[in-house]
Amino acid sequence: MEWENLTSISAFVLLGLSKQPEQQEVLFGLFLFMYLVTVGGNLLIILAIIADAHLHTPMYFFVANLSLADACFVSTTVPKMLANIWIQNQAISYAGCLSQLYFFMLFVMLEAFLLAVMAYDRYVAICYPLHYVMVMSPGLCVFLVSASWIMNALHSLLHTLLMNNLSFCAERKIPHFFCDINPLLSLSCTDPFINELVIFTVGGLAGLVCVLCLIISYTHIFLTILKIPSIQGKQKAFSTCSSHLSVVSLFFGTSFCVYFSPPSIRSPQKGTVASVMYTVVTPVLNPFIYSLRNRDIKSSLRKLIWVSKIPSP
Template sequence: MDPENDTRILEFLLLGLSEEPELQSLIFGIFLSMYIITVCGNLLIILATISDSHLHTPMYFFLSNLSFVDICLISTIIPKVLVNIQTQSKVITYIGCITQMFFLIHFIVLDGFLLSTMAYDRYVAICHPLHYTVIMHPLLCVLLALGSWIMSALHSFLQTFMTLQLSFCIHTDIPHFFCEFNQVVHLACSDTFINDIVIYFGATLLGGGTFAGMLYSYSKIVSSIRKISTSQGKYKAFSTCASHLSVVSLFYCTSQGVYLSAADNQNSHSSATASVMYTVVTPMLNPFIYSLRNKDIKRALRKLIGKETT
């Protein structure tokens, strides 16, 4: 067998955000701080929703799922970045890269599914308030969450399996701080035509489908809010979904911007820098967005912190 196509001994080199030695300590400190803030912030959201019986509702059930997924997403990336900086190594093994890619795809797609499910929950709450408890019963919520996990896992398995069929050259450089799916595929020595079809089909079906579902939900929500006669009623209705709308905008705008820019400039560090937004910054900001605009979460957090300090 030609050793240059033997993926069993393949290693990738993650070039990171910068190759300047003097910047490595700064990048390490920033990533470590963001990782700690993200894990602690999302963990507090999960503990608050579990400990407060007033938050045992469909909306906070999906929110706790989203927080858990955000912890998993950032944990798939940042620890490896920190280890590489600390050891002054850029190497990631072939198996390590494929494994990281599988979980990255899984959690990013799962984020989209959960955000779409949360949009549906807000649609039912605002447009059909009298039937909310009947429609969003606990079994349906569990099935929606479970279906999201299964669908994203199957999609990730398909994409990863297709990548395993490719042949790579030894010591392939990835101009990124993690094994970004598109860049790994397009660094293959073999033909990637089938992979490109699967990528675009998956992006259209899953990404476009979930985003279209959210657009439909919010168009109905806006239509219902406009029919409310009092300004106080309109504000109350809008405030129940404002946090979720902020998270949706942040996640989709940054992720789509990265992939659009990456299509024009695959070999530069620009897409790596932009990827920080949806893989690191968005999971870090989610707890702040939901807690700052949500009185129930703030009350639950005060109760939780009060119990821990007593």
Template sequence: MSWANQSSASEFLLLGLFWKPQQQQIIFALFLIMYLATVLGNLLIILAISTDTRLHTPMYFFLSNLSFVDLCLSTIIVPNMLTNHILSSQTISFPACLTQMYFFTLFIVIDNFFLAVMAYDRFVAVCHPLHYTTKMTPQLCALMVTGSWVISSGNALLHTLLMARLSFCADNRIPHFFCDVAALLKLSCSDTHINEIIINTEGILIMITPFVCILVSYICITTAVLRIPSTKGKWKAFSTCGSHLAVVSLFYGTIIAVYFSPSSSHSAEKDIAAAVMYTVVTPMLNPFIYSLRNKDMKGALKKLIGIFFSFEQRMDSKCHKGMS
């Protein structure tokens, strides 16, 4: 049975960010700049790590995967929102809405798992430095990344299939700028009891478990660092975790504000503002957080930019020779 036959609503209206007419052009330009910065920043991180052999370590392997997921997360949402603004259209078809919901759920959960995996990597590096290479083997790293993708894909597929069986008979206006699970459930005229049970059990479990693992990892890291006698040694140990801890705080801070705060404190504007943080702002900031605080990453980026400019100069010289 096709999706169209399962719902009397063939399309939805994404009401967006509650833009005022006089603010539309400014906000459009702002989101376009943030998206371009997200694409450029994350692509540079991926290219720098892949081209510099010094960065072929577990930590940077996980970072390149995180950058790829951040890039995808922003790409499934922002271009559609900007396109709708250009075309003065708020509509999105039911299949397209479910597809966007699937990939949003997929990438947000993978982000969650990758942050936990990176916390474990920092735990091993700080607490068991002599055994780091034997514990963090390429096979284990690949297994953790693959497992994150498999579990996240299954979770996203489950929520999408449960949503596809519902009917949407009345209001088709989504007070959001993308197809969020919670926003869609509020519009359904079917019994959403099963969906809510899955969200409140499996959904929360799959988000809370990595968060608990991150907390435990950093408690162990803090305990180990405090045992280091020299102040310089403590600072060096904490600095290796600073970037990751900043990203974790930014990501989970907005997630907790939206999904774990009292329902009485919720409003559409607050939820949308928080959603902008973890779908647009966080993917844009992550490359800057990791590169600005990391000497190896800054060196790799300078090397990559140098290669680009030298290639451009060679191409220019060839063009001049060809013209002469």
């Protein structure tokens, strides 16, 4: 069935973060800066890992994939918001809105799965260091990342197809800066019961798997750290997990508030603020937290920049 037959409108209006004209230039400059830092930082991390053979390990393989997911994640929403501010046109086509929804759902869940996979990697490294190379084999690493991509591509396709089956009437203003699933459901003329049921079952199950993986991994990690006799050893082991825990708390805390809070306490303003935290702020912080504080990554970046400055003969 064609999209035109399912809805009476051909476009939506993204209201953005602020209606005040004097704040538009500030928002444009701020989000443009964060976007460039996010994409540039994550691409540098990927190049450094590819260029340095010493970083061809499971941990940095996952870091590279997380950096790729972050760059794609932020590119799904921020460029359209910047374009709308620049041309003073808040419209987004119906097909464009559904496309943005698909890729947003794909990368937000991919981010969650990769964070869970990285927690498992840290669990094996700290709890079973002598078996790390054997357990985290290249085949397993490729399988975990490939499975994350495939499952989340199908998961986001399911939500997009269900959204495509809804009808939208005269109201087309989305109180958000991108096409997210909850604001779209609120504009539907038809009963979105099936969509909401899938969000709380399929989406909730996917989120629960990631959370359980994180909880189980870190429970074993903390128990192992407590058994380390020296304080220096405990601090060194915990330092490898503290940054990851910070981003996990920020990402999962804000995303669960947006998607799994009861409708009675849900508000567009709170949802928008929480969405900014995990769609823009978290991808900006990830290159610094995961990589730029790491001596191996910083060394590889210095080599990469130094080689690029050497003139070719």
